[in-house]
Amino acid sequence: MTAVLEIEHLTKEFQRGDVATVALRDFSLTIEQGTFVTVLGRSGCGKSTMLNLLSGLSKPTNGRVLHRGSPHTGPTPGIGYLTQSDTLMPWRTVQRNVEMPMEIAGRPKPERQAAAAELIATVGLADFADSYPRELSGGMRRRASLARMLANGAETILMDEPFGALDAQLRSELQRELLRLWTATGHTIVFVTHDVEEALLLGDRVVVLGPLGAILLDQEIDLPRPRDPDETKIHPRFVELHATLVRALKEGARR
Numbered sequence: 001m002t003a004v005l006e007i008e009h010l011t012k013e014f015q016r017g018d019v020a021t022v023a024l025r026d027f028s029l030t031i032e033q034g035t036f037v038t039v040l041g042r043s044g045c046g047k048s049t050m051l052n053l054l055s056g057l058s059k060p061t062n063g064r065v066l067h068r069g070s071p072h073t074g075p076t077p078g079i080g081y082l083t084q085s086d087t088l089m090p091w092r093t094v095q096r097n098v099e100m101p102m103e104i105a106g107r108p109k110p111e112r113q114a115a116a117a118e119l120i121a122t123v124g125l126a127d128f129a130d131s132y133p134r135e136l137s138g139g140m141r142r143r144a145s146l147a148r149m150l151a152n153g154a155e156t157i158l159m160d161e162p163f164g165a166l167d168a169q170l171r172s173e174l175q176r177e178l179l180r181l182w183t184a185t186g187h188t189i190v191f192v193t194h195d196v197e198e199a200l201l202l203g204d205r206v207v208v209l210g211p212l213g214a215i216l217l218d219q220e221i222d223l224p225r226p227r228d229p230d231e232t233k234i235h236p237r238f239v240e241l242h243a244t245l246v247r248a249l250k251e252g253a254r255r
């Protein structure tokens with residue numbers, strides 16, 4: 001297997017005046033191409049800090065990230081990042097929001113219009129292409145953000161609790177869509193969550209983090225795919241893995 005991201009001994013300190021806060025300490029991980037890795041951890045354990053470093057938006061205090069074998073020094077179109085917050089432009093329709101990355105990249109208008117329409121259909125928003133973000137539900141805005149991120153052409157996708165604020169029904173729907181998209185494209189996904197069920201339903205591998213990003217467990221998820229949420233949750237192996245992950249999280253809380 002080919003490594004897409006090699007994370008080597010990352011440490012991140014935030015300096016405010018004389019006080020330094022360590023958010024991540026000596027974090028190392030290798031992400032293989034085409035895998036779906038979920039990163040599970042309690043609030044404050046450094047998950048967002050880690051994704052910010054992987055995206056290239058933030059620089060480590062120590063350590064480095066190799067992206068396809070080369071040191072990663074800043075944001076690149078090859079890595080898409082879906083943050084927790086909504087970053088759609090309120091004055092642009094869904095269509096024009098999704099076209100934006102391609103506009104910046106200088107792609108001709110007819111080409112980017114067609115590509116955006118296809119992505120919008122992929123995330124199930126074809127009937128809302130001409131709507132403005134304020135006219136959409138929270139779930140629809142997430143879908144639009146996802147389509148816009150895919151418009152960058154990124155093959156490696158970082159997602160920071162993307163469905164955290166949604167109701168259970170919508171969350172299940174989007175989880176299904178994301179899995180369908182991942183199966184169709186073969187992209188590499190690093191998905192951060194604090195939800196044990198979500199981590200298990202989605203991932204090939206779940207990495208459980210403790211304080212300062214300490215890896216408590218790196219667990220392969222050998223559940224059959226496709227994973228229908230309702231059926232998977234009652235699978236004996238799911239129940240067993242769920243208990244294993246909860247145990248690891250509890251151990252982390254005692255550290």
Ligand SMILES: Nc1ncnc2c1ncn2[C@@H]1O[C@H](COP(=O)(O)OP(=O)(O)OP(=O)(O)O)[C@@H](O)[C@H]1O
Pocket residue numbers: 014021022023041042043044045046047048049050194
């Ligand atoms: N810009 C910053 N300045 C100072 N401290 C920060 C900054 N960003 C994060 N931290 C600290 O780093 C630690 C890790 O934060 P981070 O947001 O990475 O955690 P998280 O696991 O993503 O949490 P959550 O699940 O709540 O989003 C926290 O103690 C936080 O207070």
